[in-house]
Amino acid sequence: MVETKIIDGKQIAKEFRENLAKKVQKLGSTPKLAVLVVGEHPASQIYVQNKKKAAVSVGIDVDIYQMAVSETQESILKLIGELNEAKDVDGILIQLPLPEHLDAQILIGAIAPQKDVDGLHPHNVGNMVCGLPAMISCTPLACLYLLKHVLPDMTGMNALVIGRSALVGKPLGQLLLQENCTVVQAHSKTKNLADLARQADIIVCAVGKPGLVNGNMIKDGAIVIDVGINRMDDGRIVGDVLFLEAMQKASYITPVPGGVGPMTIAMLLWNVVKAAEGRFSDCKELVLKK
Ligand code: NAP
Numbered sequence: 001m002v003e004t005k006i007i008d009g010k011q012i013a014k015e016f017r018e019n020l021a022k023k024v025q026k027l028g029s030t031p032k033l034a035v036l037v038v039g040e041h042p043a044s045q046i047y048v049q050n051k052k053k054a055a056v057s058v059g060i061d062v063d064i065y066q067m068a069v070s071e072t073q074e075s076i077l078k079l080i081g082e083l084n085e086a087k088d089v090d091g092i093l094i095q096l097p098l099p100e101h102l103d104a105q106i107l108i109g110a111i112a113p114q115k116d117v118d119g120l121h122p123h124n125v126g127n128m129v130c131g132l133p134a135m136i137s138c139t140p141l142a143c144l145y146l147l148k149h150v151l152p153d154m155t156g157m158n159a160l161v162i163g164r165s166a167l168v169g170k171p172l173g174q175l176l177l178q179e180n181c182t183v184v185q186a187h188s189k190t191k192n193l194a195d196l197a198r199q200a201d202i203i204v205c206a207v208g209k210p211g212l213v214n215g216n217m218i219k220d221g222a223i224v225i226d227v228g229i230n231r232m233d234d235g236r237i238v239g240d241v242l243f244l245e246a247m248q249k250a251s252y253i254t255p256v257p258g259g260v261g262p263m264t265i266a267m268l269l270w271n272v273v274k275a276a277e278g279r280f281s282d283c284k285e286l287v288l289k290k
Helices: 009-027 042-058 073-085 104-110 122-129 138-150 169-178 193-198 243-247 260-281
Strands: 032-038 061-067 091-094 158-162 182-186 202-205 223-226
Touching: 009 042, 009 138, 009 260, 032 042, 032 073, 032 260, 042 061, 042 260, 061 073, 073 091, 073 104, 091 104, 091 260, 122 169, 138 169, 138 223, 138 260, 158 169, 158 193, 169 182, 169 202, 182 193
Parallel strands: 032 061, 032 091, 158 182, 158 202, 202 223
Antiparallel strands: none
């Protein structure tokens, strides 16, 4: 049995935010994030308040644009256009999910790429895939940061990414490829998930199914990053990985809660600061890598 160490995302994110706060002080002005919220989805309200609290703690201003659930695509596009032009706004974030009558792709595509702090604009996604400067989406960036915290050089590692969403799985697969991992990307149609998992030095699970990864699927000494967030009937929040079983096998593992979640918010703030640095230095390269 290997001795498993927990990757304490909460503590790592706290230290990261403290360093970021020092960076913000040196900017000489206050970065600003605009958050667009449509409707009153309870989870979204909590996420937005958490982001605001974290942003304020490092010295970033947050303007929340709370809109009615019936808000039209045209009026949101108009607002995005105004925020794109606003000199004092560095980052724009659309809180997902959106009501069904709205097209998230069109709205995200309307954000100026240099203000797309969620890293979801096709320009940023394309640049990231090409290894060019880009805003990179926050959760993949958080996974990479936590991985690098325990394994600075991932060259030659077999990495299994479970999930292929545009938000998490796909960009993370690309980032790990750029870290010289040999990446296998699994999804709902993958047939031999357990076999693939047992060959992996790194497993990242981003699916949203509790218990998808159990101890028998984990190679001794593997590193496990659990992105999943699942609310159980008894109110507990758990990941996709059976934590206690995984603890018998993995060398490192992220807990849920307290793993990828806090780091994701820290990475959002980092993207806002990067965008603000572009504004203050007036440099041409407004979108900066990592
Ligand atoms: P998503 O868009 O629903 O994507 C889920 C992915 O899982 C899809 O690619 C799907 O495959 C795949 N999948 C479904 N069942 C599978 C199975 N049995 N075996 C292998 N793959 C399977 O979800 P998401 O936005 O990527 O989020 C994934 C999870 O991460 C959720 O629990 C979410 O709440 C959580 N999350 C956490 C954070 C954080 O900050 N901690 C941030 C974002 C998301 P197909 O493509 O074939 O359908």
